[in-house]
Amino acid sequence: MAASMAKKEGSMFSISLLKRFLFDPDSSWMIMILLLLAEVAVNVVVIDKVKYTEIDWIAYMQEVGGVLNGTYDYMKLKGDTGPLVYPAGFVYIYSFFYYVTEKGTDLKTGQYIFAALYLLTLIVVFDIYRHTRKVPPYMYVFMCCTSYRIHSIFILRLFNDPVAMLLLYMSVALFLRDHWMVGCLFYSLGVSVKMNLLLFAPAVFLLLMIRHGTLGTILRLAICAVTQLSLGFPFLMENPVGYISRAFDLGRQFFFKWTVNWRFLPEEIFLNRNFHVALLAGHVLLLVVFFIIKWRKLFPSTLFGFFMKNRTRNFSPDQIILPLFTANFIGVSFSRSLHYQFYVWYFHTLHYLLCSTSLPGVLRILVLGLIELCWNTYPSTAMSSATLHCCHAVVIGGLLLNFRSDKKTE
Template identity: 50%
Template sequence: MVVRWLQDVVNLVQRLLFEPSQMLKVGFLCLLAESFINVLIVEKVKYTEIDWKAYMDEVEGFINGTYDYTQLKGETGPLVYPSGFVYVFTGLYYITNQGANIKLAQYLFGVLYLVFYGLIVLILKKTEAVPPFALLFFTFASYRVHSIFALRLFNDPVAMLFLYLAIYFFIQKKWFIGCAIFSFAVSIKMNIMLFSPGLLFILMVEEGFIQTCIYISLCGTIQLLLGLPFLLENPYGYIKMSFDLGRQFFFKWTVNYRFLPENVFLSRYFHICLLAVHIGLLIAVFMLRWRKLTKPLDAKSILLILFSSNFIGIACARSLHYQFYIWYYHTLPALFFSTKLPVPLVMLMLGCIELCWNTYPSTVLSSSVLQICHLIGAVALLLPPRTEKRKIS
């Protein structure tokens, strides 16, 4: 009797961990755990001020009637995010008593994380891209991600929340609302544009050239409307400050290129080389993987195209800062498990990436290991997937 009971328990655990059909059950349990973890973090771990005060200073200028983007500044420097950021954090400014109620802001970001996590569960359930045990990795394996939300209050997770909401609609092929939400995510932080090459390919395949142009126009119109108060005041200043692709990063904060001499890191030629590699890898993944997918695209293919587009951009980024981990953390299992990389190597890579992002300050070793993992992942994404059954002539 006892042996049979134990065997039933083992079978149940195996199903919960490895059968995609069990994703919602595991997700519900993980959300309960996340609720407790986030409260524990807010109550027991010391808050560290980095950008929150600067965010509040920046939106306070807007609230006081300053629409010239070049005049909106915080204690860490000028405002460098598009207008959606201003509107979202203006709301947080009022809710948190002009930014003074830090504890309330932390709890709001804790709730944000639960919604964020719920979206991840729904997306992975819909696509069956990874087994449910990946959720345990998300919940228990990353101090850094929880810190980005509840202890640092960065704008990156807000942008990524809307990005995942857009993806949720994309995998259901609701392109209009998905593109509208995607554009709003871009208006909070520009890193969302790393998904755009994949999204462009998906729209061209699914909707054709004319309809794709309509969706691009929709995204542009949303950006125009959101930025209108600032464009009317100082159009050049708004575009330059919020969409500055040439912005220089400080070497002391880099997570991925600590192994380089500082003069090389700051070199314009190095940046041009990274851009060339980025474009080359996008062309390669298009030729070797994306265009070989069966049309119409299924939910899993849509997810992997978007995630791989973003991953290539991150692997070729000029500099990664600690809050940027949220840009791809929840995409990594789906990406790596879709390749022919052996499962032990995938687990090792996920562990190494996690350790690298938790090494502060970054070291020559940590940044080298991180970029090696990125390189392995990028090469693996160019090769045929674990089960290549989606061929077309």
């Protein structure tokens, strides 16, 4: 009888331990360590066994090679895929890659650098999520082990999007620690690699105004501006109009053949400027709706206005992460076009956003799976594009209708 009771208690203990391992956010560190170790092996195997596919790497090397050869006029810098269209931070970072990979010819070294960037991105994202205590451990499995596309973007394509996103996540980690000046520096460095980080800007501005007031916000925005001017200085001195028009071209037209999100539209509508204006209007309108209905509830004691005073209390993790990740997600959802490498713009935020809704766990996993399927459908189809929009609508609807952190946090 005693042996039977001991066996039963042992079984119950094992089940309890398993539940804690899979579902208790406070126990996430265990699965994080295991997944990081697994990812080291996965990245090495992929680099060794999976064929590298050239898309933009050679063009990147040609573009920065022009700079290293003494050309600072952005109107004269180009590669096989077209003109250089990224800000100066991209040039400096990929110039480093240019040197350490023997002018881009040593692909293995480049791939291992991006494998390190991938692992560092996971570590920073894990750190961000650890602060929230909201994402159950089992969700990290879907973040690490199920996305072929994300691994491909990092180590088989060597795109600049992951570099920009790593700097963004580092800035968020700094914001969580109340290091806003350094965080703004890293945010601006990320923007200097690729402009997609401007999708976070409305939430960054909102948080700065609430935390540091109007004067403090001006100071921190000045840090962002000085960073951009310092990095772009040699190019601004050579041809300021050329640099700004190329590196910060918000009206750049995309090719229909690469779109992931608008395949179900006729090409003439996809290219129509009125359609682009409608998307921008929808983007701005939804940001305003979230601010009025949701984000203000995160700061119930705040008086919003043109001139605001700084607050003495630090933010809670949700007060920082929810507006930032939601603003970016809205921007991605209303993008004029999404290309396959753009998946990394929001992939690592999806798990947190879904856990910020009251959607059932099964539905969250289904949405993650369908989004992954859409991004792995090549070439995209009308069905994959429509499904992607439906998944985006489910996430936005879940966030809009039920923020789990609508509870008072002050």
